Amino acid sequence: MSYINIEKVSKSYNKKDVLKDISFGMEKNEIIAILGPSGSGKTTLLKCILGLEHPDRGLITIDSKSHSDWLSKQRIAYVPQQYANFEYLTVRQNVALAAHDNLTLSSQEILNSLKSVGLHKYADHYPGSLSGGMQQRLALARALAQKTNIVAFDESLSALDVETRHQMQELILDIWVEKKKTFLFVTHDIEEALFLANRIVVMGTRPGSIQQILNIPFEYPRASNLRFDEQFQRLRKGLTFSIRSEMIKGRLVEGQTLKAGALKVGLYIWPGNSPFFYAQDQGLFDKRGLSVELISFSDNREKIEYWKRKQIDILNVSMDTALRLKKQIPETEIISELVLSKGGDALVTREPLESVKQINGKKIALERGEIGEFFLNYVLHKNGLSLDDVILRDMKSDEIGTALINHAVDAAVLWEPWLSKTIELSGAHKLVTSKQYPVFMDVLVARKSFIKKNKKHIEQLKQVFEESVEVFKSDKNHFIRSVAPHVGLGTRELEAQLATLEFFKGSVVEVTRIMNEIRPFV
Numbered sequence: 397m398s399y400i401n402i403e404k405v406s407k408s409y410n411k412k413d414v415l416k417d418i419s420f421g422m423e424k425n426e427i428i429a430i431l432g433p434s435g436s437g438k439t440t441l442l443k444c445i446l447g448l449e450h451p452d453r454g455l456i457t458i459d460s461k462s463h464s465d466w467l468s469k470q471r472i473a474y475v476p477q478q479y480a481n482f483e484y485l486t487v488r489q490n491v492a493l494a495a496h497d498n499l500t501l502s503s504q505e506i507l508n509s510l511k512s513v514g515l516h517k518y519a520d521h522y523p524g525s526l527s528g529g530m531q532q533r534l535a536l537a538r539a540l541a542q543k544t545n546i547v548a549f550d551e552s553l554s555a556l557d558v559e560t561r562h563q564m565q566e567l568i569l570d571i572w573v574e575k576k577k578t579f580l581f582v583t584h585d586i587e588e589a590l591f592l593a594n595r596i597v598v599m600g601t602r603p604g605s606i607q608q609i610l611n612i613p614f615e616y617p618r619a620s621n622l623r624f625d626e627q628f629q630r631l632r633k634g635l636t637f638s639i640r641s642e643m644i645k646g647r648l649v650e651g652q653t654l655k656a657g658a659l660k661v662g663l664y665i666w667p668g669n670s671p672f673f674y675a676q677d678q679g680l681f682d683k684r685g686l687s688v689e690l691i692s693f694s695d696n697r698e699k700i701e702y703w704k705r706k707q708i709d710i711l712n713v714s715m716d717t718a719l720r721l722k723k724q725i726p727e728t729e730i731i732s733e734l735v736l737s738k739g740g741d742a743l744v745t746r747e748p749l750e751s752v753k754q755i756n757g758k759k760i761a762l763e764r765g766e767i768g769e770f771f772l773n774y775v776l777h778k779n780g781l782s783l784d785d786v787i788l789r790d791m792k793s794d795e796i797g798t799a800l801i802n803h804a805v806d807a808a809v810l811w812e813p814w815l816s817k818t819i820e821l822s823g824a825h826k827l828v829t830s831k832q833y834p835v836f837m838d839v840l841v842a843r844k845s846f847i848k849k850n851k852k853h854i855e856q857l858k859q860v861f862e863e864s865v866e867v868f869k870s871d872k873n874h875f876i877r878s879v880a881p882h883v884g885l886g887t888r889e890l891e892a893q894l895a896t897l898e899f900f901k902g903s904v905v906e907v908t909r910i911m912n913e914i915r916p917f918v
Protein backbone atom coordinates (compact mmCIF):
# COMPACT_ATOMS: atom_id res chain seq x y z
CA MET A 397 0.00 0.00 0.00
CA SER A 398 1.31 3.44 -0.91
CA TYR A 399 1.76 6.32 1.53
CA ILE A 400 -1.07 8.27 -0.08
CA ASN A 401 -3.51 5.93 -1.72
CA ILE A 402 -6.23 7.16 -4.02
CA GLU A 403 -8.67 4.54 -5.12
CA LYS A 404 -11.42 4.96 -7.69
CA VAL A 405 -12.21 8.51 -6.65
CA SER A 406 -15.16 10.03 -8.54
CA LYS A 407 -16.88 13.35 -8.10
CA SER A 408 -19.55 15.31 -9.92
CA TYR A 409 -20.91 18.83 -9.58
CA ASN A 410 -24.53 19.42 -10.59
CA LYS A 411 -24.68 15.94 -12.15
CA LYS A 412 -21.66 16.70 -14.35
CA ASP A 413 -18.81 14.21 -13.87
CA VAL A 414 -15.64 16.09 -12.97
CA LEU A 415 -13.51 13.17 -11.75
CA LYS A 416 -14.00 9.60 -12.81
CA ASP A 417 -12.31 6.56 -11.27
CA ILE A 418 -9.06 8.26 -10.29
CA SER A 419 -6.62 5.74 -8.83
CA PHE A 420 -2.94 6.15 -8.05
CA GLY A 421 -0.54 5.81 -5.18
CA MET A 422 2.11 8.14 -3.92
CA GLU A 423 5.14 6.92 -1.96
CA LYS A 424 6.48 8.76 1.07
CA ASN A 425 8.89 11.58 0.13
CA GLU A 426 8.04 11.30 -3.51
CA ILE A 427 7.59 14.38 -5.70
CA ILE A 428 4.67 13.87 -8.05
CA ALA A 429 3.17 16.26 -10.56
CA ILE A 430 -0.45 16.16 -11.60
CA LEU A 431 -0.49 17.56 -15.12
CA GLY A 432 -3.52 18.28 -17.26
CA PRO A 433 -5.25 20.93 -19.32
CA SER A 434 -7.47 23.46 -17.62
CA GLY A 435 -10.79 21.92 -16.62
CA SER A 436 -9.45 18.38 -16.26
CA GLY A 437 -10.28 18.35 -12.55
CA LYS A 438 -6.80 18.85 -11.06
CA THR A 439 -7.94 21.35 -8.43
CA THR A 440 -10.97 19.24 -7.57
CA LEU A 441 -8.73 16.20 -7.08
CA LEU A 442 -6.34 18.21 -4.91
CA LYS A 443 -9.25 19.54 -2.82
CA CYS A 444 -10.38 15.96 -2.23
CA ILE A 445 -6.86 15.06 -1.04
CA LEU A 446 -6.71 18.17 1.17
CA GLY A 447 -10.07 17.24 2.68
CA LEU A 448 -11.72 20.43 1.43
CA GLU A 449 -14.08 18.44 -0.80
CA HIS A 450 -15.48 14.95 -0.42
CA PRO A 451 -15.43 12.44 -3.25
CA ASP A 452 -18.85 11.02 -4.20
CA ARG A 453 -17.26 7.59 -4.49
CA GLY A 454 -13.86 6.10 -3.83
CA LEU A 455 -11.37 6.05 -1.01
CA ILE A 456 -8.35 8.07 0.06
CA THR A 457 -5.98 6.78 2.73
CA ILE A 458 -2.80 8.35 4.09
CA ASP A 459 -0.14 6.35 5.95
CA SER A 460 -2.54 3.38 6.15
CA LYS A 461 -5.07 5.48 8.05
CA SER A 462 -8.42 6.65 6.83
CA HIS A 463 -8.22 10.10 5.29
CA SER A 464 -10.31 11.77 8.01
CA ASP A 465 -8.35 10.05 10.84
CA TRP A 466 -5.05 11.23 9.41
CA LEU A 467 -6.34 14.77 8.84
CA SER A 468 -7.70 15.02 12.37
CA LYS A 469 -4.13 14.93 13.73
CA GLN A 470 -2.03 16.33 10.90
CA ARG A 471 -2.29 18.71 8.01
CA ILE A 472 -1.32 18.89 4.41
CA ALA A 473 0.43 22.19 3.82
CA TYR A 474 -0.89 24.03 0.81
CA VAL A 475 0.73 26.61 -1.48
CA PRO A 476 -1.95 28.33 -3.55
CA GLN A 477 -1.53 30.29 -6.78
CA GLN A 478 -2.50 33.58 -5.16
CA TYR A 479 0.11 34.11 -2.48
CA ALA A 480 -2.60 34.66 0.15
CA ASN A 481 -0.29 36.72 2.35
CA PHE A 482 -1.74 39.22 4.82
CA GLU A 483 -0.73 42.72 3.80
CA TYR A 484 -1.01 44.20 7.31
CA LEU A 485 1.24 41.55 8.87
CA THR A 486 5.03 41.42 8.55
CA VAL A 487 6.79 38.58 6.76
CA ARG A 488 7.57 36.98 10.14
CA GLN A 489 3.95 37.31 11.32
CA ASN A 490 2.71 35.82 8.07
CA VAL A 491 4.78 32.69 8.71
CA ALA A 492 3.56 32.57 12.33
CA LEU A 493 0.07 31.99 10.91
CA ALA A 494 1.18 28.46 10.06
CA ALA A 495 0.66 27.55 13.73
CA HIS A 496 -2.62 25.82 14.45
CA ASP A 497 -4.34 23.67 17.13
CA ASN A 498 -1.77 20.90 17.08
CA LEU A 499 1.24 23.05 16.33
CA THR A 500 3.10 25.84 18.11
CA LEU A 501 6.02 27.60 16.45
CA SER A 502 9.05 29.14 18.16
CA SER A 503 10.55 32.31 16.73
CA GLN A 504 13.64 30.29 15.78
CA GLU A 505 11.48 27.84 13.80
CA ILE A 506 9.85 30.73 12.00
CA LEU A 507 13.23 32.18 11.14
CA ASN A 508 14.47 28.79 9.91
CA SER A 509 11.52 28.57 7.52
CA LEU A 510 12.33 32.01 6.20
CA LYS A 511 15.99 31.02 5.85
CA SER A 512 15.13 27.97 3.76
CA VAL A 513 13.49 30.23 1.15
CA GLY A 514 16.09 33.01 1.52
CA LEU A 515 13.73 35.58 3.07
CA HIS A 516 15.18 35.89 6.60
CA LYS A 517 16.61 39.34 5.89
CA TYR A 518 13.09 40.54 5.13
CA ALA A 519 11.48 39.18 8.29
CA ASP A 520 10.20 42.59 9.37
CA HIS A 521 9.12 43.84 5.95
CA TYR A 522 5.52 43.94 4.84
CA PRO A 523 4.47 41.78 1.86
CA GLY A 524 3.50 44.85 -0.16
CA SER A 525 7.17 45.81 -0.45
CA LEU A 526 8.17 42.39 -1.88
CA SER A 527 8.30 41.28 -5.53
CA GLY A 528 5.95 38.58 -6.81
CA GLY A 529 8.66 35.93 -6.55
CA MET A 530 9.43 36.89 -2.97
CA GLN A 531 5.74 36.85 -2.04
CA GLN A 532 5.50 33.36 -3.46
CA ARG A 533 8.56 32.35 -1.41
CA LEU A 534 6.79 33.69 1.68
CA ALA A 535 3.78 31.48 0.92
CA LEU A 536 6.21 28.56 0.57
CA ALA A 537 7.90 29.41 3.89
CA ARG A 538 4.51 29.36 5.60
CA ALA A 539 3.78 25.93 4.13
CA LEU A 540 7.18 24.58 5.24
CA ALA A 541 6.69 25.95 8.76
CA GLN A 542 3.71 23.64 9.18
CA LYS A 543 6.06 20.74 9.96
CA THR A 544 3.96 18.35 7.98
CA ASN A 545 5.32 15.66 5.71
CA ILE A 546 2.98 16.54 2.84
CA VAL A 547 3.03 19.78 0.88
CA ALA A 548 0.59 20.41 -1.97
CA PHE A 549 1.00 23.07 -4.66
CA ASP A 550 -1.82 24.18 -6.99
CA GLU A 551 -0.47 26.14 -9.98
CA SER A 552 1.61 27.89 -7.34
CA LEU A 553 4.09 29.43 -9.78
CA SER A 554 1.68 30.29 -12.63
CA ALA A 555 1.59 34.01 -11.89
CA LEU A 556 5.38 34.42 -11.99
CA ASP A 557 7.44 35.44 -15.00
CA VAL A 558 9.45 32.64 -16.64
CA GLU A 559 12.83 33.42 -15.05
CA THR A 560 11.41 33.75 -11.55
CA ARG A 561 9.38 30.61 -12.08
CA HIS A 562 12.51 28.66 -13.04
CA GLN A 563 14.32 29.95 -9.95
CA MET A 564 11.39 28.95 -7.76
CA GLN A 565 11.35 25.48 -9.31
CA GLU A 566 15.01 25.05 -8.41
CA LEU A 567 14.39 26.32 -4.90
CA ILE A 568 11.51 23.89 -4.48
CA LEU A 569 13.75 21.01 -5.59
CA ASP A 570 16.55 22.12 -3.23
CA ILE A 571 14.10 22.15 -0.35
CA TRP A 572 12.68 18.80 -1.35
CA VAL A 573 16.14 17.21 -1.57
CA GLU A 574 17.13 18.73 1.79
CA LYS A 575 13.96 18.18 3.83
CA LYS A 576 12.69 14.94 2.30
CA LYS A 577 9.00 15.65 2.22
CA THR A 578 6.16 14.42 0.05
CA PHE A 579 5.44 17.06 -2.59
CA LEU A 580 2.30 17.01 -4.70
CA PHE A 581 2.56 19.51 -7.49
CA VAL A 582 -0.50 20.42 -9.58
CA THR A 583 0.29 22.25 -12.81
CA HIS A 584 -0.74 22.70 -16.44
CA ASP A 585 2.89 23.53 -17.34
CA ILE A 586 4.56 20.53 -19.01
CA GLU A 587 8.12 21.76 -18.53
CA GLU A 588 7.50 22.46 -14.86
CA ALA A 589 6.09 18.97 -14.30
CA LEU A 590 9.05 17.37 -16.08
CA PHE A 591 11.64 19.44 -14.24
CA LEU A 592 10.23 18.74 -10.78
CA ALA A 593 8.57 15.37 -10.69
CA ASN A 594 9.85 11.84 -10.42
CA ARG A 595 6.45 10.73 -11.71
CA ILE A 596 3.81 12.62 -13.66
CA VAL A 597 0.14 11.77 -13.44
CA VAL A 598 -1.34 13.00 -16.72
CA MET A 599 -5.02 13.93 -16.46
CA GLY A 600 -7.36 13.87 -19.39
CA THR A 601 -10.70 15.56 -19.84
CA ARG A 602 -14.20 14.24 -20.50
CA PRO A 603 -14.46 13.70 -17.54
CA GLY A 604 -11.28 14.15 -15.48
CA SER A 605 -9.50 10.79 -15.56
CA ILE A 606 -5.95 9.53 -15.56
CA GLN A 607 -4.57 9.30 -19.07
CA GLN A 608 -1.15 7.92 -18.15
CA ILE A 609 1.41 7.85 -15.36
CA LEU A 610 4.95 8.58 -16.52
CA ASN A 611 8.19 7.77 -14.72
CA ILE A 612 10.68 10.59 -15.19
CA PRO A 613 14.18 9.16 -15.44
CA PHE A 614 16.32 12.16 -14.41
CA GLU A 615 18.42 11.98 -11.22
CA TYR A 616 18.24 14.56 -8.42
CA PRO A 617 19.56 17.15 -7.83
CA ARG A 618 18.47 18.52 -11.18
CA ALA A 619 20.15 21.56 -12.68
CA SER A 620 18.57 24.20 -14.86
CA ASN A 621 20.32 23.02 -18.04
CA LEU A 622 18.30 19.78 -17.82
CA ARG A 623 15.63 21.74 -19.70
CA PHE A 624 17.82 21.59 -22.82
CA ASP A 625 18.59 17.89 -22.52
CA GLU A 626 17.58 15.86 -25.57
CA GLN A 627 15.59 13.28 -23.62
CA PHE A 628 13.87 16.07 -21.65
CA GLN A 629 12.85 17.68 -24.92
CA ARG A 630 11.54 14.43 -26.30
CA LEU A 631 9.45 13.79 -23.19
CA ARG A 632 8.21 17.37 -23.40
CA LYS A 633 7.10 16.84 -26.99
CA GLY A 634 5.32 13.60 -26.16
CA LEU A 635 3.47 15.29 -23.31
CA THR A 636 2.64 18.32 -25.46
CA PHE A 637 0.97 15.97 -27.88
CA SER A 638 -1.01 14.19 -25.14
CA ILE A 639 -2.19 17.41 -23.52
CA ARG A 640 -3.07 18.90 -26.88
CA SER A 641 -5.07 15.81 -27.79
CA GLU A 642 -6.97 16.04 -24.52
CA MET A 643 -7.76 19.68 -25.22
CA ILE A 644 -9.05 18.91 -28.69
CA LYS A 645 -11.20 16.07 -27.39
CA GLY A 646 -12.40 18.04 -24.38
CA ARG A 647 -13.55 21.06 -26.38
CA LEU A 648 -15.55 19.02 -28.83
CA VAL A 649 -17.47 17.05 -26.28
CA GLU A 650 -18.43 20.17 -24.33
CA GLY A 651 -20.93 21.01 -27.09
CA GLN A 652 -22.93 17.94 -26.20
CA THR A 653 -26.38 18.90 -24.96
CA LEU A 654 -28.42 15.71 -25.22
CA LYS A 655 -31.43 17.57 -26.62
CA ALA A 656 -34.50 15.37 -26.77
CA GLY A 657 -35.87 14.82 -30.27
CA ALA A 658 -32.82 16.27 -31.99
CA LEU A 659 -31.15 14.75 -35.05
CA LYS A 660 -28.09 13.12 -33.52
CA VAL A 661 -25.08 13.41 -35.81
CA GLY A 662 -21.94 11.48 -34.86
CA LEU A 663 -18.79 13.14 -36.16
CA TYR A 664 -15.16 12.40 -35.87
CA ILE A 665 -12.50 14.90 -35.01
CA TRP A 666 -11.45 16.19 -38.41
CA PRO A 667 -11.35 19.73 -39.82
CA GLY A 668 -13.50 18.43 -42.69
CA ASN A 669 -16.42 18.73 -40.29
CA SER A 670 -15.83 22.46 -39.82
CA PRO A 671 -19.01 23.43 -41.73
CA PHE A 672 -21.07 21.63 -39.08
CA PHE A 673 -19.27 23.46 -36.28
CA TYR A 674 -19.70 26.77 -38.09
CA ALA A 675 -23.42 26.11 -38.46
CA GLN A 676 -23.73 25.31 -34.79
CA ASP A 677 -21.71 28.34 -33.70
CA GLN A 678 -23.74 30.71 -35.87
CA GLY A 679 -27.11 29.17 -35.05
CA LEU A 680 -27.82 28.14 -38.67
CA PHE A 681 -29.63 24.97 -37.60
CA ASP A 682 -31.96 26.89 -35.29
CA LYS A 683 -32.63 29.40 -38.03
CA ARG A 684 -34.18 26.62 -40.09
CA GLY A 685 -36.05 25.27 -37.10
CA LEU A 686 -33.77 22.25 -37.19
CA SER A 687 -32.87 20.61 -33.90
CA VAL A 688 -29.42 19.05 -34.33
CA GLU A 689 -26.99 17.61 -31.86
CA LEU A 690 -23.40 17.18 -33.00
CA ILE A 691 -21.62 14.47 -31.04
CA SER A 692 -17.88 14.20 -31.59
CA PHE A 693 -15.69 11.18 -31.08
CA SER A 694 -11.95 10.74 -31.07
CA ASP A 695 -12.45 6.98 -31.23
CA ASN A 696 -13.96 6.07 -34.59
CA ARG A 697 -14.85 2.56 -33.58
CA GLU A 698 -16.76 3.81 -30.55
CA LYS A 699 -18.67 6.18 -32.83
CA ILE A 700 -19.73 3.29 -35.07
CA GLU A 701 -20.81 1.24 -32.06
CA TYR A 702 -23.05 4.14 -31.00
CA TRP A 703 -24.67 4.16 -34.42
CA LYS A 704 -25.13 0.40 -34.43
CA ARG A 705 -26.87 0.71 -31.06
CA LYS A 706 -29.06 3.50 -32.53
CA GLN A 707 -27.77 6.11 -30.06
CA ILE A 708 -26.86 8.18 -33.11
CA ASP A 709 -29.07 8.74 -36.17
CA ILE A 710 -26.60 10.01 -38.71
CA LEU A 711 -23.01 8.92 -38.93
CA ASN A 712 -20.05 10.69 -40.46
CA VAL A 713 -17.62 8.07 -41.80
CA SER A 714 -15.10 7.66 -44.57
CA MET A 715 -16.41 6.16 -47.80
CA ASP A 716 -14.58 2.86 -47.26
CA THR A 717 -16.28 2.46 -43.86
CA ALA A 718 -19.63 3.35 -45.41
CA LEU A 719 -19.26 0.59 -48.00
CA ARG A 720 -18.19 -1.87 -45.29
CA LEU A 721 -21.19 -0.91 -43.13
CA LYS A 722 -23.49 -1.40 -46.12
CA LYS A 723 -22.23 -4.98 -46.38
CA GLN A 724 -22.83 -5.64 -42.68
CA ILE A 725 -26.11 -3.74 -42.36
CA PRO A 726 -27.97 -3.62 -45.68
CA GLU A 727 -30.19 -0.82 -44.27
CA THR A 728 -27.19 1.53 -44.50
CA GLU A 729 -27.54 4.30 -47.05
CA ILE A 730 -25.16 7.08 -48.02
CA ILE A 731 -26.98 10.40 -47.54
CA SER A 732 -24.36 12.74 -48.91
CA GLU A 733 -20.70 13.18 -49.79
CA LEU A 734 -19.06 15.86 -47.68
CA VAL A 735 -15.40 16.33 -48.25
CA LEU A 736 -12.44 14.90 -50.14
CA SER A 737 -9.06 14.64 -48.42
CA LYS A 738 -6.24 16.11 -50.48
CA GLY A 739 -3.31 15.87 -48.11
CA GLY A 740 -5.09 15.72 -44.76
CA ASP A 741 -4.29 12.01 -44.35
CA ALA A 742 -0.77 10.65 -44.63
CA LEU A 743 1.62 7.79 -44.08
CA VAL A 744 4.51 9.29 -42.12
CA THR A 745 7.84 7.74 -41.18
CA ARG A 746 10.40 8.54 -38.51
CA GLU A 747 13.33 8.27 -40.93
CA PRO A 748 12.93 9.71 -44.42
CA LEU A 749 12.30 6.97 -47.02
CA GLU A 750 12.68 7.28 -50.75
CA SER A 751 9.85 5.01 -51.82
CA VAL A 752 6.85 3.18 -50.40
CA LYS A 753 8.66 -0.12 -51.11
CA GLN A 754 11.10 0.66 -48.26
CA ILE A 755 8.27 0.47 -45.73
CA ASN A 756 8.56 -3.32 -46.03
CA GLY A 757 9.01 -4.92 -42.56
CA LYS A 758 8.41 -1.68 -40.64
CA LYS A 759 6.25 -1.25 -37.53
CA ILE A 760 3.29 0.97 -38.38
CA ALA A 761 0.80 2.48 -35.92
CA LEU A 762 -2.76 2.97 -37.11
CA GLU A 763 -6.40 2.61 -36.16
CA ARG A 764 -7.39 -0.84 -37.43
CA GLY A 765 -10.63 -1.47 -39.26
CA GLU A 766 -11.03 2.21 -40.14
CA ILE A 767 -9.85 4.67 -42.76
CA GLY A 768 -6.26 4.41 -41.49
CA GLU A 769 -6.07 0.71 -42.35
CA PHE A 770 -7.80 1.26 -45.67
CA PHE A 771 -5.36 4.07 -46.47
CA LEU A 772 -2.34 1.85 -45.82
CA ASN A 773 -3.83 -1.16 -47.59
CA TYR A 774 -4.64 0.95 -50.65
CA VAL A 775 -1.24 2.63 -50.83
CA LEU A 776 0.64 -0.64 -50.31
CA HIS A 777 -1.30 -2.38 -53.09
CA LYS A 778 -0.67 0.48 -55.50
CA ASN A 779 3.03 -0.07 -54.79
CA GLY A 780 3.13 -3.84 -55.12
CA LEU A 781 3.02 -4.60 -51.38
CA SER A 782 0.33 -5.79 -48.98
CA LEU A 783 -0.55 -5.49 -45.28
CA ASP A 784 1.32 -8.78 -44.71
CA ASP A 785 4.59 -7.02 -45.54
CA VAL A 786 4.40 -4.69 -42.52
CA ILE A 787 3.84 -5.01 -38.76
CA LEU A 788 0.65 -3.28 -37.65
CA ARG A 789 0.20 -1.70 -34.22
CA ASP A 790 -3.44 -0.99 -33.46
CA MET A 791 -4.03 2.31 -31.60
CA LYS A 792 -6.54 5.11 -31.16
CA SER A 793 -6.03 8.18 -33.31
CA ASP A 794 -4.71 10.35 -30.49
CA GLU A 795 -2.28 7.66 -29.27
CA ILE A 796 -0.63 7.17 -32.65
CA GLY A 797 1.28 10.46 -32.53
CA THR A 798 2.61 9.70 -29.04
CA ALA A 799 3.88 6.30 -30.24
CA LEU A 800 5.75 7.93 -33.11
CA ILE A 801 7.22 10.71 -30.97
CA ASN A 802 8.40 8.12 -28.41
CA HIS A 803 9.99 5.94 -31.12
CA ALA A 804 7.67 3.02 -30.29
CA VAL A 805 6.95 2.58 -34.01
CA ASP A 806 8.73 3.36 -37.31
CA ALA A 807 5.75 4.82 -39.11
CA ALA A 808 2.12 5.78 -38.68
CA VAL A 809 -1.03 6.55 -40.61
CA LEU A 810 -2.41 9.84 -39.34
CA TRP A 811 -4.95 12.47 -40.22
CA GLU A 812 -5.59 16.04 -39.17
CA PRO A 813 -5.55 17.46 -36.59
CA TRP A 814 -3.10 14.84 -35.20
CA LEU A 815 -1.01 14.78 -38.38
CA SER A 816 0.37 18.34 -38.26
CA LYS A 817 1.01 18.23 -34.53
CA THR A 818 2.87 14.93 -34.75
CA ILE A 819 5.09 16.14 -37.58
CA GLU A 820 5.82 19.36 -35.70
CA LEU A 821 6.80 17.50 -32.52
CA SER A 822 8.52 14.40 -33.89
CA GLY A 823 10.14 15.70 -37.07
CA ALA A 824 8.52 12.76 -38.91
CA HIS A 825 8.41 12.73 -42.71
CA LYS A 826 5.42 12.40 -44.99
CA LEU A 827 5.97 9.41 -47.25
CA VAL A 828 2.66 9.65 -49.10
CA THR A 829 -0.47 11.69 -48.55
CA SER A 830 -4.06 11.62 -49.72
CA LYS A 831 -3.06 14.30 -52.23
CA GLN A 832 -1.33 11.64 -54.35
CA TYR A 833 -4.24 9.22 -53.85
CA PRO A 834 -7.48 11.25 -53.93
CA VAL A 835 -9.85 8.44 -52.93
CA PHE A 836 -10.28 9.32 -49.28
CA MET A 837 -13.57 11.02 -48.66
CA ASP A 838 -16.10 11.56 -45.92
CA VAL A 839 -19.79 10.84 -46.23
CA LEU A 840 -22.89 10.81 -44.04
CA VAL A 841 -24.81 7.58 -43.64
CA ALA A 842 -28.11 6.65 -42.00
CA ARG A 843 -30.55 3.76 -41.97
CA LYS A 844 -33.09 3.60 -44.80
CA SER A 845 -36.00 3.57 -42.34
CA PHE A 846 -34.66 6.70 -40.64
CA ILE A 847 -34.14 8.47 -43.96
CA LYS A 848 -37.72 7.69 -45.03
CA LYS A 849 -39.14 9.28 -41.88
CA ASN A 850 -36.84 12.30 -41.84
CA LYS A 851 -36.51 13.28 -45.51
CA LYS A 852 -37.16 16.97 -44.92
CA HIS A 853 -34.76 17.32 -42.00
CA ILE A 854 -31.98 15.48 -43.80
CA GLU A 855 -32.42 17.77 -46.80
CA GLN A 856 -32.16 20.79 -44.49
CA LEU A 857 -29.06 19.39 -42.83
CA LYS A 858 -27.38 19.06 -46.22
CA GLN A 859 -28.41 22.60 -47.15
CA VAL A 860 -26.97 24.01 -43.95
CA PHE A 861 -23.68 22.21 -44.65
CA GLU A 862 -23.57 23.73 -48.14
CA GLU A 863 -24.48 27.15 -46.80
CA SER A 864 -21.55 26.93 -44.36
CA VAL A 865 -19.19 25.84 -47.14
CA GLU A 866 -20.27 28.94 -49.09
CA VAL A 867 -19.26 31.11 -46.13
CA PHE A 868 -15.91 29.31 -45.99
CA LYS A 869 -15.35 30.27 -49.62
CA SER A 870 -16.55 33.85 -49.42
CA ASP A 871 -15.46 34.90 -45.92
CA LYS A 872 -12.72 32.51 -44.89
CA ASN A 873 -11.39 34.48 -41.91
CA HIS A 874 -14.81 34.84 -40.33
CA PHE A 875 -15.45 31.13 -40.86
CA ILE A 876 -12.11 30.12 -39.35
CA ARG A 877 -12.49 32.40 -36.33
CA SER A 878 -15.90 30.94 -35.65
CA VAL A 879 -14.77 27.30 -35.94
CA ALA A 880 -11.26 27.31 -34.39
CA PRO A 881 -12.34 27.44 -30.72
CA HIS A 882 -14.74 24.52 -31.31
CA VAL A 883 -12.01 22.24 -32.62
CA GLY A 884 -9.30 23.34 -30.19
CA LEU A 885 -7.00 24.68 -32.91
CA GLY A 886 -5.35 28.01 -33.55
CA THR A 887 -6.77 30.01 -36.47
CA ARG A 888 -3.73 29.69 -38.75
CA GLU A 889 -3.40 26.03 -37.82
CA LEU A 890 -7.00 25.40 -38.85
CA GLU A 891 -6.51 27.38 -42.06
CA ALA A 892 -3.52 25.19 -43.01
CA GLN A 893 -5.49 22.04 -42.30
CA LEU A 894 -8.52 23.24 -44.27
CA ALA A 895 -6.20 23.75 -47.24
CA THR A 896 -5.62 19.98 -47.36
CA LEU A 897 -9.22 19.15 -48.13
CA GLU A 898 -11.89 19.94 -50.66
CA PHE A 899 -15.57 20.28 -49.81
CA PHE A 900 -17.46 18.13 -52.20
CA LYS A 901 -18.94 19.67 -55.31
CA GLY A 902 -21.33 16.83 -56.07
CA SER A 903 -20.10 15.18 -59.26
CA VAL A 904 -21.62 11.73 -59.78
CA VAL A 905 -18.76 10.73 -62.08
CA GLU A 906 -16.21 11.51 -59.36
CA VAL A 907 -18.12 9.59 -56.69
CA THR A 908 -18.48 6.58 -58.98
CA ARG A 909 -14.76 6.63 -59.74
CA ILE A 910 -13.89 6.74 -56.05
CA MET A 911 -16.35 3.98 -55.15
CA ASN A 912 -14.91 1.74 -57.84
CA GLU A 913 -11.39 2.36 -56.57
CA ILE A 914 -12.37 1.61 -52.97
CA ARG A 915 -14.62 -1.45 -53.47
CA PRO A 916 -11.89 -4.09 -53.86
CA PHE A 917 -10.51 -3.10 -50.44
CA VAL A 918 -13.63 -3.32 -48.27
Ligand code: ADP
Binds near residue numbers: 410432441
Ligand atom coordinates in the same frame (compact mmCIF):
# COMPACT_ATOMS: atom_id res chain seq x y z
P1 ADP B 1 -8.57 22.27 -13.27
O1 ADP B 1 -8.00 22.61 -11.94
O2 ADP B 1 -7.91 21.07 -13.91
O3 ADP B 1 -8.61 23.42 -14.21
P2 ADP B 1 -11.09 22.06 -11.85
O4 ADP B 1 -10.96 20.96 -10.86
O5 ADP B 1 -10.96 23.45 -11.34
O6 ADP B 1 -10.09 21.79 -13.06
O7 ADP B 1 -12.49 21.95 -12.58
C1 ADP B 1 -12.92 20.82 -13.27
C2 ADP B 1 -14.35 21.00 -13.72
O8 ADP B 1 -15.20 21.07 -12.60
C3 ADP B 1 -14.58 22.30 -14.49
O9 ADP B 1 -15.45 22.04 -15.56
C4 ADP B 1 -15.22 23.21 -13.46
O10 ADP B 1 -16.08 24.12 -14.08
C5 ADP B 1 -15.98 22.24 -12.59
N1 ADP B 1 -16.07 22.71 -11.19
C6 ADP B 1 -15.02 22.87 -10.35
N2 ADP B 1 -15.45 23.29 -9.14
C7 ADP B 1 -16.80 23.39 -9.21
C8 ADP B 1 -17.85 23.76 -8.27
N3 ADP B 1 -17.56 24.09 -7.01
N4 ADP B 1 -19.12 23.73 -8.73
C9 ADP B 1 -19.41 23.37 -9.99
N5 ADP B 1 -18.49 23.00 -10.91
C10 ADP B 1 -17.20 23.02 -10.54
Ligand code: MG
Binds near residue numbers: 438439440551
Ligand atom coordinates in the same frame (compact mmCIF):
# COMPACT_ATOMS: atom_id res chain seq x y z
MG1 MG C 1 -7.09 24.32 -11.20
